[in-house]
Amino acid sequence: xxxxxxxxxxxxxxxxxxxxxxxxxxxxxxxxxxxxxxxxxxxxxxxxxxxxxxxxxxxxxxxxxxxxxxxxxxxxxxxxxxxxxxxxxxxxxxxxxxxxxxxxxxxxxxxxxxxxxxxxxxxxxxxxxxxxxxxxxxxxxxxxxxxxxxxxxxxxxxxxxxxxxxxxxxxxxxxxxxxxxxxxxxxxxxxxxxxxxxxxxx
Numbered sequence: 001x002x003x004x005x006x007x008x009x010x011x012x013x014x015x016x017x018x019x020x021x022x023x024x025x026x027x028x029x030x031x032x033x034x035x036x037x038x039x040x041x042x043x044x045x046x047x048x049x050x051x052x053x054x055x056x057x058x059x060x061x062x063x064x065x066x067x068x069x070x071x072x073x074x075x076x077x078x079x080x081x082x083x084x085x086x087x088x089x090x091x092x093x094x095x096x097x098x099x100x101x102x103x104x105x106x107x108x109x110x111x112x113x114x115x116x117x118x119x120x121x122x123x124x125x126x127x128x129x130x131x132x133x134x135x136x137x138x139x140x141x142x143x144x145x146x147x148x149x150x151x152x153x154x155x156x157x158x159x160x161x162x163x164x165x166x167x168x169x170x171x172x173x174x175x176x177x178x179x180x181x182x183x184x185x186x187x188x189x190x191x192x193x194x195x196x197x198x199x200x201x202x
Contacts, residue, residue, distance in 0.1 A: 016047030042113035088124035
């Protein structure tokens with residue numbers, strides 16, 4: 001149980017690492033349900049579930065519909081709803097030439113938690129060191145860092161990546177000093193890649 005000093009509110013936090021072995025999935029669903037607290041307790045559940053509950057949370061059609069339905073039924077029985085991820089559609093990639101992309105990492109909460117902590121935002125952070133991207137749940141009134149460019153390793157294997165880079169690098173720069181030229185070309189390339197990524201994954 002966690003308590004926030006400023007508000008005096010408390011809630012139960014359950015941290016998740018779901019099994020990758022399909023034979024263990026149903027036991028995992030049952031264990032999650034067993035952690036459901038009494039109705040007057042705010043509950044937040046977060047982590048790597050290694051499981052999707054909607055077909056649209058995977059970019060390919062080879063899905064196990066029956067298991068998806070069982071997981072969704074478990075979430076319903078737990079009275080959990082997903083907290084919307086603001087800036088990312090998928091949170092995991094196998095980083096292959098034709099990548100499989102899934103939303104395996106999530107935050108879920110019950111109505112009691114959502115009502116008490118209704119000023120939250122969930123953001124994805126850089127995933128340059130992992131095939132998963134970390135998630136940050138923060139107060140929407142808190143300080144904001146300037147938006148930074150995040151390069152994703154799996155981009156290089158996606159159709160259109162090289163064309164975006166070549167086109168951005170070929171754009172004219174109104175500078176003659178070599179370091180200024182390089183700086184502006186890198187900045188322009190980052191901007192074009194961010195726009196391209198948003199079109200694909202938003």
